[in-house]
Amino acid sequence: MMNFRDYLYFAEKQVMLAEDQLSKSLDANWALIPATTLAWSAMESFVNNRLDDFATLPESILQLHERAFLLEQKLRLANSGDNLGQFVLEGIEYNRLEDKIFFLIAKFGGQGTRRVKKGDSLWQRFEEFKNTRDALVHPRQDRQASLSVAKAKEFIETSKEIIRLLSENIWNKQVEF
Numbered sequence: 001m002m003n004f005r006d007y008l009y010f011a012e013k014q015v016m017l018a019e020d021q022l023s024k025s026l027d028a029n030w031a032l033i034p035a036t037t038l039a040w041s042a043m044e045s046f047v048n049n050r051l052d053d054f055a056t057l058p059e060s061i062l063q064l065h066e067r068a069f070l071l072e073q074k075l076r077l078a079n080s081g082d083n084l085g086q087f088v089l090e091g092i093e094y095n096r097l098e099d100k101i102f103f104l105i106a107k108f109g110g111q112g113t114r115r116v117k118k119g120d121s122l123w124q125r126f127e128e129f130k131n132t133r134d135a136l137v138h139p140r141q142d143r144q145a146s147l148s149v150a151k152a153k154e155f156i157e158t159s160k161e162i163i164r165l166l167s168e169n170i171w172n173k174q175v176e177f
Contacts, residue, residue: 003049004163007042008156008177011035015152022149032147033136036155040133043159047100050166054108069095069103098126101162109169116165125158 014035018028054062055070064087068075073089095103105115116123132155135145160177167175 002045004042004046005177007038007045008159011038011042011152011156011159014038015149015156018149018152028149029147032149032152035152036129036133036136036145036147039152039156039159040129043162044097046163046166047097047104050104050170051100054104064089066107068093098130101166104166105169110172115169122158122161122165125154126162129155129158 011034014031018031018035021028021031051070051072055067059067062070065075068089071089072092072094074091074093075087075089078084078086078088101116109115132145132147132151135143160175164175167173
């Protein structure tokens with residue numbers, strides 16, 4: 001099974017291919033697009049696997065709405081059956097990656113850990129990365145993504161920084177790449 005390190009490795013290889021193409025004055029978008037989406041997948045893989053890890057904690061440790069968030073399920077009040085009047089988890093309710101990141105830091109980050117705010121430079125880079133990734137994965141005529149080797153490298157580094165941030169906050173450990 002592939003993990004976040006594999007996705008980062010593949011993204012970096014795509015950037016190397018793009019650099020080679022550009023050195024020959026050829027189009028490199030065919031390599032930059034997957035580099036960008038692979039860098040995003042690395043970050044998403046790391047975050048989603050942490051959610052899965054914490055979802056296996058004993059039910060008594062987490063409140064029901066937190067379990068719902070970790071499991072990406074809907075929380076609703078049962079209006080019939082054996083669970084009448086009780087909150088139950090059901091169905092799927094996907095959460096935005098940024099919400100998952102903030103939840104993991106807020107819930108599992110220790111005291112004095114490095115926090116991130118939406119105005120921070122890291123978060124601004126994350127937002128630019130997200131907008132570019134969204135434009136690539138959900139193409140529209142009115143929303144074009146502009147890629148370069150430098151931009152792809154920046155996206156890979158942003159992915160690594162988010163992973164480092166989470167690792168520092170959750171385990172107080174550095175992740176090596």
